[in-house]
Amino acid sequence: MGYWTNQLSGPTNPTTDSGWDDPPARKGFFTDTSICIGCKACEVACKEWNAIPEDGLDLLGSSYDNTGSLGASTLRQVAFIEQSGDRIAQARESGGRLVDLGMPAMRPADGPSPELVGQAATAVAEGEVPDFRWLMSSDVCKHCTHAGCLDVCPTGALFRTEFGTVVVQPDVCNGCGYCVPACPFGVIERREQDHFEAGTPNLGVAQKCTLCYDRLTDDQTPACAQACPTTSIKFGDLDDMVASAEERVETLHANGYTEARLYGTDRHDGVGGTGSVFLLLDEPEVYGLPPDPQVPTAELPAMFRQAGLAAVAMLVMAVGAFAGRRR
């Protein structure tokens, strides 16, 4: 039990599942958006270290974020959102409801829930919520326990490293593009030929964050975490990252910031927990993150079963067409 049932969904150790003997501890990020200042040092460090080509200098006209989204040439992206007081109050209430429900699941039994929800309501009522706030969050590949991109890759170009991360081998990828719609977070993308001049590296193949695989193998910190001036991006063993995320959210709740919530730490979620965990200050979709991501492959057995039934139906149709008397 366990090994086979958890190959497509549920909590598991993806590194040993992929055949690594005695691997090092699974590595991951903890991105604490409550101390992100939106400086984009992570974006720049990532581009520099990974030698990513310039992919357009557009102004998007929506906020200070002119990157827009993760993609083939953007492996870190700093989201920027300005919110009014009403919206902050809503976030505080929705977060307070989560505290009330006992989420995250690891919260100690003597948690601060009822008083805190009360405090938040009082703060809102007494106008202690600020007029506005800026949310900043550095998004990155989630290095899922059950990675849709890795599952559907037909060539084996995507693989699970000894650190539990998911990496593309650009010399194997043939650019089929299947990983792009398979990612429930919209992270991985193909570097399209027509957007770059000839000679740009890795044209036509899928690209995503490698969690700086080349740095990890030398015991170095990934470039983004190394460059982050506020330690909003933390790097380390995934278990430690989850533990410090849980500690941080407790602290924030204890200080009345019930809008704080964790993202990706639940090993029972649709992707078996992520390798990059986040502390958010509003609903995930506000940051452009899916609220309840699920790896597509979790339902693959049911999909193949339907296709098998359809194949039988196709044969029955043909036999029916040819049956009966000749004419």
Added chain:
Amino acid sequence: MTTNPLDADRPPELPRPRRGGGRGGGRGRHRRDESLMVPDVQFESYYGRQVVKPAPWKADIPAYIFLGGIAGGSSLIGAGGAVTGRPALRRTGRYAALAGVALGGLALVHDLGRPERALNMLRTVKLTSPMSVGSWILTAFGGFAGVSMLCEVGRSLPDQRSWLARALRAAEPPATIGSAAFALPLASYTAVLLSDTATPTWRESYRGLPFVFVGSANAAAAGLALITTPADQNRPARRLAAIGAGVELGAAEWMHHDMHPLVAEPLRQGRAGVMLRASRVLTTAGALGATLLGRNRVGAGISGAALIAGSALTRFGVFEAGLASARDPKYTVTPQRERRDQRRREP
């Protein structure tokens, strides 16, 4: 909304990005139709940007799905023709199977970011990847269809007692069985290929889509046989046209009702909606035409063309609907929020 002294210096608030199509346009009738089906959804997003990414695939992929379907169906018709002694169906079925799979394979290679690495598809066998499974199905089908075609050529060799003609005759039964066997997964796996993604409309349609695709494959292959075979041998093609079209239309109807109403919306809207409506009309007309006028050579040909066009539009319409559902964050966010809230209510 609170006000502060800086508000005067702020630019006016931009309108929220439009959700879906049809809003604010002059197409009032469509707008009313949509609102009858799906209540307006409230959801947050990051400046209206997509959450999941649409597949980077061009028209090659729906074209391949269509061609693979017609190849599979034609292979069944060829096998049926061989078993029941209808030489015209046997011959055209075999040729169409090979032509369809060859053109479809070319379309697949053309869509790759690095076409020169197409053979990397056969580097590994990976059951979690419908594309890997499909590559092997396509390879096996292509092999059997190729041998079947050679056997067909062998039948018209001048010296039927030569070793070549005898070898091809011996190869004919296994080649026929093999190509018919792999025709079935070839026509149905493409539905799994689309469904095994985070693209909302494709994923949500996984229960019904394989049945739509096999019905469509049989209808298109029957349509091609109606065009290419004389009327005195086309009775199975006429029947297959009616059965295939009926299965396709029935399965599509069931699929729409089986899906989350919001996620089924892209199948009715925009370019995809137009293509799928046209597909229904053409498929219905083709099936009726094949049944009523199929004994007439011209009537059979026109009905066949309608069935083929209807099948192609089904594939392009489903493909387009999926891309549209990935581009608009509401199709990703709203069902996921509902699912999550449901789970929180019933732990």
